[in-house]
Amino acid sequence: MVKVLELANKEVLHKVSELYKQVWKSEEHSIKERILKHSLYEGFQGFVILSNEDKLIGFSYGYTSLPGQYYHELLAKEFYSEQYNKWLKDCFEFVELAVNPSFRKQGFGNMLITKLLEEVDNKTAILTTQIDNKPARSLYESLQWKVLKEPFYQNNSKQPYVIMGKELM
Template sequence: MVKILELASNEIIQQVSELYKEVWMSEDNSIKERIIKHSSYKGYRGFVILSKEDKVIGFSYGYTSLPGQFYHELLAKEFNSEEYHNWLKDCFEFVELAVHPSYRKQGLVKLLSTKLLENLENKTAILTTQNDNNSARSLYESLHWKVLKEAFYPSNSKQPYVIMGKELM
């Protein structure tokens, strides 16, 4: 049995940071600071799944995407005015999702994704993932996300990403 909790306490954020580094094989410590910063954004919500031993084994979070936010501005450059109006005007930004490799293929990714978008008042949701991350793309497509843009290069990334969107209302 797993428990779903809000991504809020310092202890939970620390565990999320450790999970993030393990999942993405990264020494990047900035996830803690990003979560703390993003938790002050309008519409922020985050969830974790705990194992039977009360260890974080998965998490997801996001917030309302607004002008002036770093990623909103990056995405806005990729859209014409009609696309911007349709996708970013009243949008929830799905920022992060990860599940420990030992707990994959148990429906936890779908559970976290669904929980994060549940009862949102935004018209749309948007996310990005690596262009070649076929498992993530397949998952999102199975959850009715659609590809909006291919070959998006956020910041100075040399790796292409895909922008995906989902209508919520």
């Protein structure tokens, strides 16, 4: 038995920050600040899954993608007008998904994605992931996400990404 909760309080945010560092092998401390900033965006939704022992299994969050937002503008540069109208005009931006390595391949990533998107009113959803992140890409493709652009380089980064989209309506 697990608990699915909204991504909301300081204790949960601390657990999310620790998991983020573990999953991404990062010392980045800004995930808390990014979540707090993004929680003010239109359409924000975020969820965590906790075990019965209150151990963080995973989290996901996103929001409505709107002109003027950093990532919206970054992605808009990658699309022709027709693609922009289809994928970014009425779009939910799926920002983060992380599952504790000891809980992977048990359906929790699928559960977090499904929960996050089930009440979204947007026509499409969009995400980016590293081109070589085969487990993530496999998960998204199994949920009918499709590749929109590959490769995609964020701000002259040498790390190639893929832009994926999903029609919601």
